[in-house]
Amino acid sequence: MQIPFNKPFLTGKEVKYLQEAVYVYTHISGNGFFTKQCHQFFENNYGFKKTLLTTSCTDALEMSALLMDIQPGDEVIVPSFTFVSTALAYVRQGANIVFADSRVDHPGIDEDEIESLITNRTKAIVVVHYAGVACDMDKIMGIARQYNLFVVEDAAQAIDSYYKGRPIGGIGHFGTFSFHETKNLQCGEGGLLIINDEKYTKRAEIIWEKGTNRAEFFRGEVNKYGWVDVGSSFLPSELNAAFLYAQLEQLEAIQQKRKNIWYAYFNALKILEEKKLVKLPYIPNYAANNAHMFYIVCNNYEERTALIKYLKEKGIMAVFHYLPLHKSSFYSKLYGKETLTKAEKYSDEILRLPFFHDLRPEEVEYITDIIKQFYL
Incomplete structure (x- = not known):
């Protein structure tokens, strides 16, 4: 008997939806029918205020760094026991990473250690819900409010998980999911940014659309679009979204x-x-x-x-x-x-x-x- 560590699961509708994206909707460059269906799924089922599909969870974390305006010299508290993306997204903006230890009873961040790591340079706390198991978010959000800090939930492993009945990813200022082929739901490579503070919604869309107000243009809110902010090509193609939607349905x-x-x-x-x-x-x-x-x-x-x-x-x-x-x-x-x-x-x-x-x-x-x- 040979048993691999992981084997990506297919629901059976992935190819059908890929064909529909190509031949029915004839829009495959991103932010089309299936992207909107995925956004609607997360916002309706979990009550997230705003969601944006990304090409990876790493991209979603990088978007959070831009939205928080992380600058060189800012400090970001991150658990050491995590994948490199959790820290890299903020290092790229020039942040100094301050690593926190794990709990005795769980590999997740030791919530009781966070406050001792805060300085006048601290700008954000990034928590990782390791194995999909929630950190103590009441304690973390209380610390963040006391010191006026952002909280980012790296929920790469935590889709459809909850903290005291509240969906993980929807508690901090921002949350991120991964749809890598090793995750519960997958599209090969993919991610999601969750924006829980509505004052960042408009800018998130601009950053997502390469620094332009293109999303507003396609909704008919402006009569032309142009370069208005920093950003990058964070949104995935419709093929990724179509594949993912087949998984979301199941x-x-x-x-x-x-x-x-x-x-x-x-x-x-x-x-x-x-x-x-x-x-x-x-x-x-x-x-x-x-x-x-x-x-x-x-x-x-x-x-x-x-x-x-x-x-x-x-x-x-x-x-x-x-x-x-x-x-x-x-x-x-x-x-x-x-x-x-x-x-x-x-x-x-x-x-x-x-x-x-x-x-x-x-x-x-x-x-x-x-x-x-x-x-x-």
């Missing part, structure tokens, strides 16, 4: 299937946690589970390395991530060495198990049996 079914897989893993492996052999994902009572991934936390780096090798020998592809950003060569050259013990521990010990829509129950059983063989 969101509920996709999520239910993924949750079934997640709980199958959890129930099969909880005996190992009970015996204190591994740790399983922790979900605070204020957070929902969107079943983005399933991971275990091993006891040390050597144990994880041995388990990866053992699984590979049995035809199972399991992976680890991330190298904490504060230990990257790029950051170290600029700021020197820094120690964030919890982020470094997760980097050494987290192991992500195969997780995709078409993973069969017998495959989950096989994977969990092999893991239990390793430990028991």
